[in-house]
Amino acid sequence: ADKLTLQLKWVTQAQFAGYYVAKDKGMYEAAGLDIEIKPGGPDIAPPQVIAGGGADVIVDWMPSALASREKGVALVNIAQPFKSSGMMLTCRKETGIASPADFKGKTLGVWFFGNEYPFLSWMSQLGIPTEGGADGVEVLKQGFNVDPLIQKQADCVSTMTYNEYWQVIDAGLSADDLVTFKYEDEGVATLEDGLYVLESSLEDPEMVDKLARFVKASMEGWKWAEENPDEAAEIVLENDASGAQTEKHQKRMMGEIAKLTAGSDGTLDEADYQRTVDTLMKGGSDPVITKVPEGAWTSAVTDKMKAM
C-alpha cells in the first residue's frame, strides 16, 4: 500500500471524522493506501510540519494556508471537504451587543496561531481598530476554551458552531442569553478545513494519483460519516488516545459538522475561493495577503479523482 501522512489541524475530534472513518472502515485500504493520521494541537502549525517533511497532506484553513504561501511555504489546495464556515462570534446578550456596530469598546476573545485572519479581515471591513480604545475593540488571545465568556472576562468569544458554542450551552448559558454572529451570515466567511500539499508533490504524477485516491477515499469517509453521524462519532472516540472526549459532545459535533461538509464532493468551488481571497485582501492597512495568490489551488487531483 502507498503510505501518506495526514497532519490534522487540531486534536482528534469529529471535525476530522471523515478521515478516521475512511481509515477505520477500510476505504483507504481499498484504495491501496496506508494513511497515518497525526492529530494536531495548540502548538502544531500544519504548514510548518509539512515544510519540515513531517507530513504529506495537511488540513488547514485557507487564510492560514494562503498566508503561509506568501511566507514561502508553497501550499496548494487539492480538495475542500468543508463547504461552509462554522466560525462565529458568540456574545452575552446582557452586554447589549445586538449588531456588529455595538462591538466598539467591547472585549472580544479571538483565536490566534493563524486562526485570527478571518476575524481581522472582518474587523477591518467594519472599520473597527483592534488595538482597543473607545472606538476600537479590546482583543484577547483566547485560550483553548470559552471560559472568558463564562467568567465574564470577555464580552464575546470566538466559537465554532460545532464545538465551542455547545460548550457555552453546556456551561449553563441558554441560547436566549446569547447573541451569535456567524461569519457566513456576515459575508466574511472564509474557507475552512481544506486539504493542502506542497506544490512540489504535484509535479510527480504518481503522487497526484496517490492524492487522488486519498481524496476520493476521504470523501467516501465523509459521506459515510454524514449518513451515520453517531457511528462516526464512535469511531472518533475510539481513535482519541487522550480518552478525554465525551460521546455526547462528539455526536453533537458530528451532527453540526455534517452541515458544513454537506454539498461538497471534495472539489473546491472557485467562487468560494474567490470570496475568501477577496475577504482577505480587503484587510485595509494590514491585509492578510498582499497580492492575489497564483496557483494556490488546483483541480488536478479532484479531476483525476472524478476520472477514476
Add this chain to the structure above:
Amino acid sequence: MNGPFLTAILFWLAAWAVNVWLARLKPKNPSVTRLINVIIPVLFGAALIALWEGVTRGFNVPSVLLPAPSMIWGRILSSAHILWADFQQTYLKAVIAGYVMGCGIGFITAILVDRSPFLRKGVIPVGNLVAALPIVGVAPIMVMWFGFDWQSKAAVVVVMTFFPMLVNTVAGLAATGSMERDLMRTYAATRWQTLFKLRLPAAMPFIFNALKINSTLALIGAIVAEFFGTPIVGMGFRISTEVGRMNVDMVWATIFVAALAGSLSYGLIALAERAVTFWHPSYRRRAGA
C-alpha cells in the same frame, strides 16, 4: 561541495582554536583577564552563529523552519517597537513580579517551616507537589482566577519558582557546620540570631543556586503561560502567534530578546552571588590553581 557551510565550519574551527589559546593565557594584568573572559564567550557565540548562517544557507533550510541569523537580525531592527512592548508586558511586569514573589514566598516558607520540624515534615512533601503542578494545567486556571493580563502570568511564575527556592533554602539552612552551630549555642543566641548571623549566610550558596535556576525558569514560565490566553501583547503571545503565521524570523527575534534578558539577569545574579558569597571556597581559588 557546500560553500557557505564549509566556510562556516572553518570559521568555527578557527574560533575554537583561538578560544583554546585564549583560555590558556594567564595574563598578569587583571583587566586583560577580564577582557579575555568577555571575548571567549563572544567568540564562541559568533562561531555558533556563523555555523547557523552557513547551515541555513548551505542547505537551503526553509525559513519557516529555521531562519538565518541575518534575517532574524533584520527583523529585530525593523520590529524593535513591538519587541519592546512585548518585553515590557512579559518581562518587566509578569516575570519580575512573579520572580520576586515566588522566590520570596519560597524563602519565607523555608524559614517558617524551619522553625518547626513538624511543619517541615509536613510542608516540604506538599511543597514538592506544588512544584510539579504542570504549567500546562496551572496556566489556564490562573487565567481563570487572575484574568488575562500579566497578573495571571506572574501567578504561574510564582508557582514555578516557589519550589526550587524552598528546596534550596531548606538544604542551605541544613548546611551549617555543627561546630558553628555549637558556637551559637554557647552564646545562647536566639533562633533568629542564629538564623541571621549563621545559618542564612551559610545557606547563601544554595539560595543563589535557586535564584539562578529561577531566573531562567521564570522567563520560560511567563512565556509559556501566555500561550493560554493573554491580551494581544507579550513575548509568549508573539511567539505563538507568529509561529502560526509562519513568521519564524519574528519568533526568533523574540527568542533573542528573551535570551538577552535572561542572560543579563542571570549575569546580575551571578555578580551578586560573587559579592555575597565571596568567602565560599568556589571563589577562593588560589592564583596558581
Add this chain to the structure above:
Amino acid sequence: MTSPSLLRDKILPIGTVVLAIIAIWYLAAVYLNAPFERDQAERAGTEISFSEILPRTMAQERPVLPAPHQVFTELWETTVEKKITSKRSLIYHSWITLSSTLLGFAMGTVLGVALAVGIVHFQTLDRSLMPWIITSQTIPILAIAPMIIVVLNAVGISGLLPKATISMYLSFFPIAVGMTKGLRSPEVMHLDLMRTYSASASQTFWKLRLPAAVPFLVTSMKVAISIALVGAIVGELPTGAVAGLGARLLAGSYYGQTVQIWSALLMAAALAGILVSLVDIIGARVNRRMGVKPA
C-alpha cells in the same frame, strides 16, 4: 535519640498540612463557585439563599474550582475503576508521562553532570559554554518545541524521545548549575591535599569533588526531577498531545472540564511527590553512607 517513626515523622505532619489545604480548598471552592450560582438564579429571576448556594457550589459540572471530593471521585473513577490499559485510565496516561519524564531526567542528569564536569575542568568550556548554557535556558522551550519535534521527526526520531528531549532540555540546567557549584565546593585545604598527592584530575574528581558535590547534586536532582515532569507534560503538547497527563490537561482545558484538569493536576503532583521523595530517600541513604553527622 529517638528512632524514626512513620506515624510521627510522616503521616501526622503531612496529614495535618493536607487537611489544612483541603479545608482552604473547600472554602475557596464555595467562594469562587458561588457567583455563577447567583448569576444563574438572577437570570432565572429567583432569589437564592446562601444555604441553597452552598451545596450547589460543590456539585457544579464546570466549577471554577471543583470541590476536593469532586476531584477525588474523578480520580477514583479514572484510576481504580478503569482498567489501566484503558485510554480513560489516568494510570495509563501517568505511565506515558512518567516514562518520558524518567528518560528525560536520566538524560538531563547525565548531560548536566557532564557539562558541570567539563566546566569545572576545562577553562575554555567554563568561559565559552556557561553563558550559552544560560542563554539556552532563556529560550522558551515551548516556543521551539514544535520545531524540535518537526526536526526530530524529519530525521526519523519519534515516539518517546522527542518528549524526553524537551524534558531533558529543562532538567539538565538545575543539575549543571548545582553540580558546578558542588564540584567547586571542596575546601581549599582538601584540594591542596590532593595536589600534594599529585592526584590526576580524574582522581581528584572521584575522590574529592564528587563526594563534596553530593549535597548540591541531591538538591539539584530534586528540583530537576520535578522540572523534568513539567517538561514531559509541556512536551506532550507539540507532539500531538495524543496521550499522557499533558494531553489530559489540554483536553480538559479545551472542553472546560475543570474536574478533569484538577484530577490530572493532582495526579501529576502526586507523581512528582513520589519522584522527589525517591530522590530524597536515595540522597538520605547516600548521606548516611557518607557518614554525615546527624544534626
Add this chain to the structure above:
Amino acid sequence: MPETVISAQNLDLTFETNDGPVHALKDITLDIAEGEFVSLIGPSGCGKTTLLRVIADLEQPTGGTVSINGMTPEQARMARAYGYVFQQAALLPWRTIEDNIALPLEVMGLDSAARASRIKSNLELVNLAGFEKKFPWQLSGGMQQRASIARALAVEPDMLLMDEPFGALDEIVRDHLNEQLLKLWAKTKKTVVFVTHSIPEAVFLSTKIVVMSPRPGRIYDVIDCSALGTERPLDIRETPEFLHIAHQVREGLKAGHSYDD
C-alpha cells in the same frame, strides 16, 4: 569559703556510632568552686573536650548530673554564664576578624560603640591589632586561634571554658597569653576550666589540675596547686614546688597512658 559553681555527679557519656558505642566519660564526679582555675589534662581522646561540652550543654550526658550555679547546664547556657573557646578556631568565613569578634556581642545586644572598644582591646590582648579587616582564611593557624580567644574574652563572662586555646602558639606568645590570662583571672575572679596538653602550662595557670585517663574517660587524679600562691611570675616555673607538681602530673599522665615506654 567560695561557692561551688560547677558540680558534676557521676557523669557518664556513651556515643553511639556506626560500629558500636564509644564510652567517652565514665563516672566523672568533680566540683569546681567560684574563682577556681581548673585545668583538664589527659591523653588525646580521653574525653576532655567531651567533659567541657557537657558542662557547656553542648552534649547530653547519658548518666549523672551537672549543675552550674545550681542551674542546669541549659539554664546556665541560656543565661550566658560562660564563654567557650573551641579546640578549632570556628571562625565564620564570611566575617572579617573584627566582625567575628563582634558576633557574640551582637547576639548580646551591645551597641556598636561598646562593641568597637571591646574588639579593639581584645585584639590587642592577643596581638592581632592590624588584622581587623582580614578574613579568617587570610590568617595563619595560630592567628585564627588567637582571634577565637579574643572572641571568647570579649564576652567578658564569669566563667571561661577553654579547649586547648594555646595549642597552635609559639612559646613566647603562649607565655605572654598565659600571663595575660592569669592577670585577667586574678582581676576579675572568673572561674576557668581549661583543657591543655602542656604540663607546665597547667601547673603555671591552675589552682587545681584534673588528670584524666582514657577510654572510658575517668578522673585519675586531682592535684592541688594552690601551694604556688596567686602571684605567679613566669620564673616560678623554675621553683622546686613547681617542678614537683609538674612531676606529679606527669606521673599521673603516664599511669593513665597505654604506652608503657
Add this chain to the structure above:
Amino acid sequence: MPETVISAQNLDLTFETNDGPVHALKDITLDIAEGEFVSLIGPSGCGKTTLLRVIADLEQPTGGTVSINGMTPEQARMARAYGYVFQQAALLPWRTIEDNIALPLEVMGLDSAARASRIKSNLELVNLAGFEKKFPWQLSGGMQQRASIARALAVEPDMLLMDEPFGALDEIVRDHLNEQLLKLWAKTKKTVVFVTHSIPEAVFLSTKIVVMSPRPGRIYDVIDCSALGTERPLDIRETPEFLHIAHQVREGLKAGHSYDD
C-alpha cells in the same frame, strides 16, 4: 657530602588581600641537604606554613626560586616526592579513618592488600588501632591529627613536610611520636622539614633549626644541632648541650618577637 635536595633562593611572597598586600616571606635563602631534619620555628604568623607551602608547590612565590632535587616544585609534586601533613587535619568527612589513610594510596594505585597493610601499621604507629571505621567527627582533635600523620606516613615518601603535626597532642603521645619519627628518619634517611612551636621538640628532632622572624617573614638564624649526634634517647633533653641549643633558639625567637617582655 650529601646532596642538596631543597634549595630556596631569595624567596619572596606577598599576598594580595582586600585591605592591601601582606608581605609573608622576604628574601628567604635556604639549602636543605639529603637526609637532613630541618625544623622551622618562629612566632605565630611569621610565614612558616607559607614557606612549607611554597616548597610543596601549593603557593607560588612572587619572587625568587625553589628547586627540589634539581626540579621545580611542580615537577617534584608531580613525581610525588613528598608527603605533607597540614596544620589542620584535613580529613575528608565522608571517609572513615581507614579510608582517609587509603586515599593517597588509592591515588598512587596501590592494590587493596598493600593498602590494608600500610593502613594497619601506620594506625598502630599513631596508636589509633580500633578506630578504623570511625568518621573524622567521631574523633577527638588529637586523634584527627594523628590520623592525618598516619596518612602522610603511609605514602612512604622520601621527603616529609610536616606543619605542626604534634600540636594537639599530650606530652606522652608527643614524646612517643617524636621517638617514632626519629627512628623512622634514621632508618629510612628521609629528608624532613618540620614546623613546630615547641623548642624542645625542635632541638630533640632536628639536625638544623631555622628560626624565623615575622612580618615580613625572614630567616633570623639557622642553628646547627648536629652536635647532639644521631642517637637521641629521650633523656638527652637534660644534657647541657641540649639545653644550650634550646636557649639559643629561645633567644632567637625572643629577638624576632614583637613582645618585649
